[in-house]
Amino acid sequence: MTPFSRRAVVAVAVACLTAGCGGDGGSAGDGPAVRESPGHRSPSAAGSPVSGPRPLARSVPVGLEIPAIGVDTPVVRLGLAPDRTVEVPPITADDPAGWYRYSPTPGRPGPSVILGHVTVGAHGDGVFRHLARLRRDDGITVRLENGAAAEFAVTSVRTVAKAGFPTEDVYGDTARPELRLITCGGPLEDGEYRDNVIVFAALRATAP
Amino acid sequence: MRRNVLSAAALACTAVLATAMPAFADDPSPVPDTTAAPADSGGQAAETDPSPVPAEPGAAEPTPAPAEEADGVTVVPRGAPDTGDAPVAAQSGGDGLLIGGGAAAVLAAGGAAVFVVRRRASGA
Numbered sequence: 001m002t003p004f005s006r007r008a009v010v011a012v013a014v015a016c017l018t019a020g021c022g023g024d025g026g027s028a029g030d031g032p033a034v035r036e037s038p039g040h041r042s043p044s045a046a047g048s049p050v051s052g053p054r055p056l057a058r059s060v061p062v063g064l065e066i067p068a069i070g071v072d073t074p075v076v077r078l079g080l081a082p083d084r085t086v087e088v089p090p091i092t093a094d095d096p097a098g099w100y101r102y103s104p105t106p107g108r109p110g111p112s113v114i115l116g117h118v119t120v121g122a123h124g125d126g127v128f129r130h131l132a133r134l135r136r137d138d139g140i141t142v143r144l145e146n147g148a149a150a151e152f153a154v155t156s157v158r159t160v161a162k163a164g165f166p167t168e169d170v171y172g173d174t175a176r177p178e179l180r181l182i183t184c185g186g187p188l189e190d191g192e193y194r195d196n197v198i199v200f201a202a203l204r205a206t207a208p
Numbered sequence: 209m210r211r212n213v214l215s216a217a218a219l220a221c222t223a224v225l226a227t228a229m230p231a232f233a234d235d236p237s238p239v240p241d242t243t244a245a246p247a248d249s250g251g252q253a254a255e256t257d258p259s260p261v262p263a264e265p266g267a268a269e270p271t272p273a274p275a276e277e278a279d280g281v282t283v284v285p286r287g288a289p290d291t292g293d294a295p296v297a298a299q300s301g302g303d304g305l306l307i308g309g310g311a312a313a314v315l316a317a318g319g320a321a322v323f324v325v326r327r328r329a330s331g332a
Contacts, residue, residue: 086285091293102283110280121293128291165288171281184292193292 053206055177056107056148061099063143064114066181069130075142077101078115088115093123103171103180106142107150107206111171111178114142118183118193128183132157132197140179140201148208152179152201159185159195170198177203 061075078087078098089098097116104110117126140152160166162184170180179201186195 080283080285084286086289088289088291100281100285102285103281104279108279113281115289115291118292119294126292162288167284171284173280182289182291184290184294188294191294192290193294196288196291 052176053203055109055203056105056144056150056206057146058105058108059144059146059148060101061106061112061114061142062145064097065141065143066134066138068135068138069133071097071127073097073116073127075099075114086113086115089117089127091117091120091123093120095120095123095127097127097181104177106144106152106179107148107177107203109175109177111174111180112142113170113180113182115182118185118197126183128181128197131181131183131199132159132185134199139204140181140199142179148206150177150179150203151205151207153204154199154201156200158198158200160198161186161195162193165196166198169200179203 060077063073064075065072073094074096076089076096076098078089078100079102081087086100087098089096095117097114099106100113100115103113106112106114116128116131118128118131120126134154134157136154136156138154140154142150142152144150158166170182179199181199181201183197184193184195185197186193188194
């Protein structure tokens with residue numbers, strides 16, 4: 001082998017190696033975005049690349065508006081109950097919605113989770129009484145403590161048995177800012193609702 | 209005679225040596241000691257090893273990172289949320305029971321009054 005041909009062989013080998021690394025790097029770079037979609041498995045994520053409005057700065061939610069079902073309510077913070085289930089808002093006449101404080105603030109990447117009651121015993125209907133009536137593209141606006149607002153669009157509404165609660169779909173990571181609204185639904189069994197109604201929504205616009 | 213004495217002495221020496229063997233066997237203690245030390249440390253590791261395993265879930269409970277400072281869900285809750293206090297129907301059922309009970313009491317009182325009046329009428 002002549003020195004020239006040796007150099008040529010080495011150059012080709014180096015080129016192949018760098019091309020291979022570049023390919024891997026590209027796929028690795030795309031990897032998270034591609035993996036995110038099947039990762040959260042929510043209907044809203046199917047075939048949806050990371051796009052749309054820019055995420056908002058972190059700020060806790062203080063108000064929630066859902067014009068389609070006449071909801072305009074303050075939002076309280078919820079944590080974990082001693083049994084590690086999520087806390088729920090207080091049962092009062094004008095029950096507020098509650099944001100799960102271990103989920104992202106609305107407008108940040110990931111699934112922000114807000115819960116509300118469907119009924120509040122003797123007080124009658126809860127704040128999320130008509131959540132199941134929401135339809136695709138209905139608007140949901142969350143007001144934040146810093147004065148900003150995140151507007152979400154409904155992507156799907158699911159009624160699921162509590163026994164088969166889709167934890168990964170609800171709490172699993174998402175690449176873009178999303179919202180989950182959760183309440184109870186379905187028939188009553190021994191004084192308890194059998195199902196959960198879950199609204200999946202994606203960020204549509206932000207203000208200011 | 210000498211043979212007897214010699215053999216007795218040899219026997220005694222053998223016996224002494226035999227009884228002293230465990231003491232000699234203790235001599236190479238540095239070897240077992242060094243092995244014992246790691247064994248002890250291994251024992252300690254074995255003691256500390258299990259504790260973090262159960263401690264991790266327990267430790268994760270009291271100090272979950274608030275998501276106000278991070279993206280994504282930092283603590284996934286267990287099970288499904290109970291977001292419905294339902295007994296609206298049960299309460300109306302209670303009201304129904306009250307109404308029914310009151311009606312029954314009125315009916316019984318009326319019946320008793322009729323019975324008394326008829327008895328008086330028949331007695332007169």
